[in-house]
Amino acid sequence: MTDAAVSTAATSADIAAAVEQRRNFAIISHPDAGKTTLTEKLLLYGGAIQEAGAVKAKRAQRSATSDWMELEQQRGISITSTVLQFAYGGYTINLLDTPGHQDFSEDTYRTLAAADNAVMLEDAAKGLEPQTLKLFEVCRMRSLPIFTFFNKMDRPAREPLELLDEIEQRLGLQTYAVNWPIGMGDRFKGVFDRRHQQIHLFERSIHGKKAAKNTVLDIGDPRIEDLLDQDLYYQFKEELEVIEEVGPELDLDAVHAGQQTPVFFGSAMTNFGVQLFLDAFLDYALKPSAHSSTLGEISPTNEDFSGFVFKLQANMDPKHRDRIAFVRVCSGKFEKDMVVSHARSGKSVRLSHPQKLFGQGRESLEEAYPGDVIGLNNPGVFAIGDTIYQGKRLEYDGIPCFSPEIFAYLKNPNPSKYKQFQKGVSELREEGAVQIMFSADESKRDPILAAVGQLQLEVVQYRLQNEYNVETRIEPLPYAVARWVDGGWEALEKVGRLFNTVTVKDSWDRPVLLFRNEWNCQQIQSDHPELKLSAIAPVVS
Ligand code: G4P
Numbered sequence: 186m187t188d189a190a191v192s193t194a195a196t197s198a199d200i201a202a203a204v205e206q207r208r209n210f211a212i213i214s215h216p217d218a219g220k221t222t223l224t225e226k227l228l229l230y231g232g233a234i235q236e237a238g239a240v241k242a243k244r245a246q247r248s249a250t251s252d253w254m255e256l257e258q259q260r261g262i263s264i265t266s267t268v269l270q271f272a273y274g275g276y277t278i279n280l281l282d283t284p285g286h287q288d289f290s291e292d293t294y295r296t297l298a299a300a301d302n303a304v305m306l307e308d309a310a311k312g313l314e315p316q317t318l319k320l321f322e323v324c325r326m327r328s329l330p331i332f333t334f335f336n337k338m339d340r341p342a343r344e345p346l347e348l349l350d351e352i353e354q355r356l357g358l359q360t361y362a363v364n365w366p367i368g369m370g371d372r373f374k375g376v377f378d379r380r381h382q383q384i385h386l387f388e389r390s391i392h393g394k395k396a397a398k399n400t401v402l403d404i405g406d407p408r409i410e411d412l413l414d415q416d417l418y419y420q421f422k423e424e425l426e427v428i429e430e431v432g433p434e435l436d437l438d439a440v441h442a443g444q445q446t447p448v449f450f451g452s453a454m455t456n457f458g459v460q461l462f463l464d465a466f467l468d469y470a471l472k473p474s475a476h477s478s479t480l481g482e483i484s485p486t487n488e489d490f491s492g493f494v495f496k497l498q499a500n501m502d503p504k505h506r507d508r509i510a511f512v513r514v515c516s517g518k519f520e521k522d523m524v525v526s527h528a529r530s531g532k533s534v535r536l537s538h539p540q541k542l543f544g545q546g547r548e549s550l551e552e553a554y555p556g557d558v559i560g561l562n563n564p565g566v567f568a569i570g571d572t573i574y575q576g577k578r579l580e581y582d583g584i585p586c587f588s589p590e591i592f593a594y595l596k597n598p599n600p601s602k603y604k605q606f607q608k609g610v611s612e613l614r615e616e617g618a619v620q621i622m623f624s625a626d627e628s629k630r631d632p633i634l635a636a637v638g639q640l641q642l643e644v645v646q647y648r649l650q651n652e653y654n655v656e657t658r659i660e661p662l663p664y665a666v667a668r669w670v671d672g673g674w675e676a677l678e679k680v681g682r683l684f685n686t687v688t689v690k691d692s693w694d695r696p697v698l699l700f701r702n703e704w705n706c707q708q709i710q711s712d713h714p715e716l717k718l719s720a721i722a723p724v725v726s
Contacts, residue, residue: 231271485555489576490517
């Protein structure tokens with residue numbers, strides 16, 4: 186055997202071992218359900234931070250290093266997504282963080298394209314909320330495994346059985362309770378872990394700053410009845426009997442296919458049930474698996490490195506006016522300074538100065554494996570959805586654009602700023618900060634900003650001013666729904682004149698119909714059943 190062959194064999198075993206111990210996930214939730222709090226507690230167990238509060242503190246420091254993130258600071262919201270990597274229980278865990286504000290959910294949609302698992306976090310007093318429902322639909326499209334965590338059990342909550350029923354009825358997702366709460370609100374005492382048939386009774390710590398102390402008892406332990414109030418104990422036993430009798434068995438194949446969700450109850454703030462959740466999650470979650478491409482399914486253990494860009498972020502550090510491309514590693518091993526092919530342009534690119542991103546901090550990165558995310562400096566080379574690879578040419582399935590809900594003309598009142606305006610608009614579009622459309626009427630040249638939320642428009646204006654020195658004006662348009670036309674212009678011409686809609690073009694010159702409301706959209710669908718409309722843009726390859 187030659188030296189080269191020996192080293193390749195070692196690398197391949199290396200990759201397989203790295204994949205085995207990697208788990209990657211994103212949290213989907215409605216604002217205020219406790220995502221920041223849960224993230225902090227997970228990092229606390231992972232040893233990535235010593236004391237809860239560090240993530241928020243990091244967030245507060247951000248505006249010191251970034252100009253446009255001042256807006257985050259002013260509004261007290263988190264716009265940007267970052268990737269948090271930490272080690273726990275022999276695993277390397279990548280938490281793909283997503284923006285907290287729903288106006289930036291497009292960013293979350295894209296991040297979900299890089300995730301292998303999703304944790305659906307719900308406030309146990311509220312159950313399913315609108316933003317969670319929207320994000321769930323994106324997970325469903327990708328058949329992502331979904332883990333449910335009902336948070337805030339230390340406050341008055343809805344009945345656990347009712348919460349499970351809601352998921353089954355509204356999402357059509359089978360539930361399997363991995364743990365079961367004992368009491369709620371002031372009387373939330375702990376949870377029963379069905380995996381080990383043990384009761385965990387928690388002691389409250391101040392705001393859950395450190396890992397919670399807990400007492401673990403086997404289900405048959407005679408002390409249980411003394412430690413728990415009688416009524417709580419009997420209620421818990423009754424509910425447990427119900428889920429054991431009528432509930433399904435845990436079926437990991439169904440979990441991995443996104444058909445069954447393992448369910449957990451706890452309180453992120455007081456640290457009840459967080460570690461139990463993390464332990465079970467790591468056992469049940471899907472490890473980095475194959476991704477579909479123009480060459481068919483690409484296994485993560487394929488020796489050739491490959492990955493795709495799922496997010497771009499400009500000017501994270503204004504001193505350098507840099508642009509970072511976030512790449513999800515899909516196969517092989519990434520090494521610093523490696524030369525890869527860029528599928529869209531056909532060019533070779535050296536991946537120097539790769540970065541590992543932790544919140545706003547950055548570390549230089551030497552190597553990465555499937556399931557990891559790397560940050561690459563992006564001097565205008567990468568766009569969202571781009572594939573990079575070594576070996577045989579391949580392209581991963583692109584990342585779809587989702588239906589925007591707010592539309593407005595973007596006007597540049599100062600003709601001398603024409604060039605900066607064009608450059609800014611085009612770069613922000615490439616970065617995915619906003620979708621850009623144009624009127625089908627050639628006499629109207631102003632770009633139409635198409636966004637998911639109002640704040641997204643404000644960020645575009647703010648950045649054009651701060652980064653490109655262009656002051657702009659927004660002129661709102663009265664539309665709320667966009668649909669792409671299957672079959673493009675040809676299909677549209679065939680149906681003839683349409684009422685109560687306008688036609689615009691997206692950045693790839695494809696027709697998009699805008700409607701004032703869902704009702705108008707449905708009306709056209711029923712009047713023209715031959716017209717196939719889609720809320721998700723066809724992928725550009
Ligand atoms: P988000 O990122 O999903 O938007 O939510 P975040 O973690 O910021 O939590 C929203 C609010 O809910 C916070 O309160 C947080 O402390 C509280 N919270 C999170 N988890 C729990 C829990 O398990 N139990 C209870 N009772 N509350 C919880 P806040 O008043 O907005 O902020 P703070 O002053 O407490 O930090």
